[in-house]
Amino acid sequence: MQMNFLLVKEGLDPTITEKEVKAMPISIFGFQALWSPFFIVAILFLITIYFLITVKWRKDFKYSEPLKRKEATFFMIAMILLYFIKGSPLDLMGHIMFSFHMVQMALLYLVVPPLLILAIPNWLWESFLSLPVIKQVFKFFTRPIISVVLFNLMFSFYHIPLVFDTIKLSQTLHGTYTFVLFIFAIFMWWPLINKLPGHHQLHGLKKVGYLFADxxxxxxxxxxxxxxxxxxxxxYSDASIWLESMKLCVPVGTLSGLNLSGPELFSSLPVLEDQQLGGVVMKIIQEIVYGIVLAKIFFQWFKKEQQDADKITEAALLEKAELHPIQSK
Structure with a gap:
């Protein structure tokens, strides 16, 4: 009866089978839920502020350099990814299917933070981190052992079922925890990516060990x-609780106008299989990202070894020339 009511309400044929109903489009949630226009404004604001500071206002800083094309590119990629993660239909699907949620988590905490670290010029980082409170907090939380342990503890704590369900039912808790976990993701990536003198940095095999531990x-x-x-x-499994959690991304007025029985209307994948797929996806994306970082680490190590070998050879030839000036001629 409930299913037929829903089909009639949406203008569909009540004789459609349940299997066909599961392919219901997410467009029924409306434009705001699908594309988050307010988040678009927020992203455009961040882009504007970034270019004002790094281009127009940079001379107001004691030490500054022209913005590099690579830095601007990294920032734009990070902003596009950020909108894709939290503003596109991916965000809506992340509230319907757990596997999409884990794609969000992987991109938000494993891809965006290193891009942002690389996108912000060193002189701007130095100006920001010279602030008294910020300097002490950043110095403490970016210690390699502390940063990698705390990020993973917070990530694991978030996915404890009771904690996860509680956070997903509160707009304030969800927004706060997402932001704090993102900051800790920056702390976690900092020892691997940053090149600021006087800050925690890892080199060579220590980077490999750090990634392995992570x-x-x-x-x-x-x-x-x-x-x-x-x-x-x-x-994701209890219809009434799922509907309550959907209020995080769908306007209450829109949601109250729909008669939904649960997330199974939008996916043919069973809840348990969707959950398992989410865990697999998270590990796969992590392995891909870390594999790329490891490849870069080994490339830098090989390049450094080659440069050192050339310097050693040059120094040896110079020493030989000084010891045997006649023979060298």
């Missing part, structure tokens, strides 16, 4: 999700 620490949370025998998140 991957190991993230594994338990993913394993809990992948190997669970039952759906563990009520916000």
């Amino acid at each position: 991957g190991v620490l993230l594994t338990p949370a993913c394993a809990l999700i992948i190997f669970a025998n039952n759906p563990v998140y009520a916000t």
Whole structure:
């Protein structure tokens, strides 16, 4: 009866089978839920501020350099990704299917932070980090062991079922935890990416060990999700709780005008399989990102070794010429 009511309300044929109903388009949630126009404004504001500071206002800083094309490119990629993650239909799907949520998590915490670190010029980082309170906080939380452990603890704590469902039902808690976890993701990436003198930096094999530790620490949370025998998140398996959590991305007026029985209307994938897929996707994206970083680390190491070898050879030839000036002629 409820299903037929929904089909009639949406102008569909009540004789459509349940399997066909599961392909219901997410467009029924409206433009605002799909494309987040307010978030577009926020992204445009951030882009404007970035270019004003790094181009027009940079002379107001004691030490500054012209904005590099590479830095501007990294920033624009980060902003486009940020909108794709939190403003596009991906965000809506992340509230319907857990696998999409994990795609969001992987991109938001493993891809965007290093791009932002590289996008902000060093002189701007130095100006920001010279502020008294910021300097002390940043120096403490970017210590390699502290940064990698705290980020993974916060990520794992977030995915404890009771914590996850509680956060997903509160706009304030969800926004706050997402922002704080993003800051800790920046802390986690900082020792690997930054090149500021006087700040925590890792070199050579220490970078490899750091990435390995990061991957190991993230594994338990993913394993809990992948190997669970039952759906563990009520916000994806319980229809009434799922509807409540949808208020985070769908206007209440729009949601109240729909008669939805649950997330199964929008996906043919069973809840448990969707949950397991989410854990797998998170690990795959992590391995891809870390693989790219490792490749860059080995390339830099090889390049440095070649440069050092050339310097050693040049120094040896110079020394030989000084010891045997006649023979060298």
